[in-house]
Amino acid sequence: MAADKKLLSPMKHNPLLIIFSSISLILVVVYTLRSIYPSPDLKPKIKILPLWQTDPDADSDETPGYIRRCSSSRRDNPSKTFYDDRKLRYMVGKSIENWDELRKQWLKTHPSFLHRSDKRVVVVTGSQPAPCKSPSGDHVLLRLFKNKVDYCRIHGYDIFYNNAMLHPKMTSYWAKIPAIRSAMVAHPEAEWVWWVDSDAVFTDMDFVPSLERFNNYNLVLGGSNDSVYGKNPSSLGLDTGVIYIRNCQWSMDFIEDWAKMGPQTRDYNRWGQILTSTFKDKLMPDSDDQSAMIYLLRENKKWSEKTMVEKNPKPNKNWSTxxxxxxxxxxxxxxxxxxxxxxxxxxxxxxxxxxxxxxxxxxxxxxxxxxxxxxxxxxxxxxxxxxxxxxxxxxxxxxxxxxxxxxxxxxxxxxxxxxxxxxxxxxxxxxx
Structure with missing residues (x-):
């Protein structure tokens, strides 16, 4: 104990040593604080970002889509959005009003998705929930899905693969409608929903859709204008296996009209008779999604004027060639x-x-x-x-x-x- 007192005595009786020690302690504290909270003048001029995140200010049309889509939502405002409305419905038959404004408000509260939001695409596809009847069917479906995943990975598109019946009565080719409708609500950040049938193959992996060409349209699909709007319309005039549909109020309303001709409605049999009498080449007596869409476009200018039919002289029959x-x-x-x-x-x-x-x-x-x-x-x-x-x-x-x-x-x-x-x-x- 006596030895300890001797060691402390120089500090106690030497004021210069006390002052020097105090100044050293202050400098250490200041240096530490400035390292943690640098002044504005000392902030680095170079933006340091994670490998998976790009600088929005430096982004351009030439930046690969693989990188363009990456963004962080950690800084997004947690304010209430339309998702907090208990009346919100994803199901066909439950219309959403003022969808354009709701999407706009959502993007404002999630600013990390604002950049290039007009170019953002979500691909939607799917297959039946039950195992395939064909012995090789499940393997073929797996490969068809891989093809779409490869394409979306290369171009930075999100993809939703659905194999649940989102509406129990809208089966077969009608199943695409509830899937598209739900994807629009689930992806307000996406300007376009791109439906691709399970039996469609991306055979050009470099292909990039020219979304700028679609600026004046809300619905784009392949077909023949003459077979849709001509005197002798064909039930094969369009190919509804590949559809671009804009995520907007117009599309919400169109989907509701389209779905009203499906098997979940009381008028399903009546629509089958109307479509069969309208399209002389229609072989099936039931109402189908493709004939129903062509009928809507022919009968209502509200829908046709915002629909682009890309030239495809033989939709649905060209794969063999x-x-x-x-x-x-x-x-x-x-x-x-x-x-x-x-x-x-x-x-x-x-x-x-x-x-x-x-x-x-x-x-x-x-x-x-x-x-x-x-x-x-x-x-x-x-x-x-x-x-x-x-x-x-x-x-x-x-x-x-x-x-x-x-x-x-x-x-x-x-x-x-x-x-x-x-x-x-x-x-x-x-x-x-």
């Missing part, structure tokens, strides 16, 4: 790569979208290009009973296999591999 050309298409692209070495340059998948822009100028004069989406209408890969009007079971099986492997090659190439035979899924070779 397209798949026979896929080997030639592959050779055409390989020829371009040999001619222009820059196109063969290797790149990471994350910049695949921007790399696709390099091909645009070279593809302008190419006749045999990759088909954007190949829809295997009538093939019923899950049900196992193909419609004879579109091709037999074997034609459908081979066609789907070819299209999926053709698309998969575009993905695998970025990983250094490819299928040498479009009818052989298991074999791959390395890409030089």
């Amino acid at each position: 397209l798949v026979t050309t896929l080997e030639n298409v592959t050779r055409n692209y390989q020829t371009l790569e040999r001619k222009f070495p820059k196109l063969r340059r290797r790149h990471a998948e994350v910049v695949g979208e921007s790399n696709g822009i390099l091909w645009d100028d070279h593809l302008k004069n190419l006749d045999n290009k990759r088909p954007t989406i190949t829809h295997f209408a009538g093939c019923e890969p899950c049900g196992g009973e193909s419609n004879s009007l579109y091709g037999g079971d074997e034609d459908c099986r081979l066609g789907i296999e070819k299209a999926l492997n053709f698309a998969d090659n575009q993905v695998l190439k970025r990983f250094g591999f490819m299928h040498p035979n479009l009818l052989d899924l298991t074999s791959v070779v390395t890409v030089a």
Whole structure:
């Protein structure tokens, strides 16, 4: 104890040492505080962001969609939104009023989603909840889903795969309507909902929809204007297997009118009779989603003036022709790569979208290009009973296999591999 007192005595009797120690302690505290709370002048000039988050101020149209969609909602305002309204319904038949304003308010309270919100897309697809009747059906559905996941990953789109009957009576082709309606409410940040049937294949993985062309429209799908609006309309005049629909009040109202012709309504049989008498080539007596949409567009200018029918002379019947050309298409692209070495340059998948822009100028004069989406209408890969009007079971099986492997090659190439035979899924070779 005595020794301890001797050690403390110099401090007690030396005022200079006390002052020096106090100043040192103050400097340490100040330095520590400034490290934690830097002054405005000392803040770093360079923005440091996580790898998965990009700087909104530096974003541009050339930034790959894979990166563009990433944003953090941690700073979003937790204020009440339309989701707090107990009267809100996701179900068809429960109309939402003032949807445009509700979406606008939601975006204001979630500012991290404001940037490029007019370009944001959510892809919606799905299949039946029960196992497939066809022995290979579930495997084919898995591959069809993989194809859509690959495409959405490359382009940064969110995807919703639904295999629940969101309305118990709206089955088969009518099931898409409640799925689209629910996706609009669940994704107020998305300007477009892009419905893609389960039996449709993305056969051009570089394809980017030109949303700017759709500025004056709320509904876009493939078909023939003459077959929709002409004197002799066809029940096949549109392809409702691939639909772009804007997330807005107009679409909400259109979906309600469209759904009123479905199997959940009392007028279902009456609508079947009306549609059968309107479309002379309609073989099924029941009301179907495709004929119903064409009827609405013909009868109501409110719907037709905001609908864009993209030229497709033979909707629902063109897959059999397209798949026979896929080997030639592959050779055409390989020829371009040999001619222009820059196109063969290797790149990471994350910049695949921007790399696709390099091909645009070279593809302008190419006749045999990759088909954007190949829809295997009538093939019923899950049900196992193909419609004879579109091709037999074997034609459908081979066609789907070819299209999926053709698309998969575009993905695998970025990983250094490819299928040498479009009818052989298991074999791959390395890409030089």
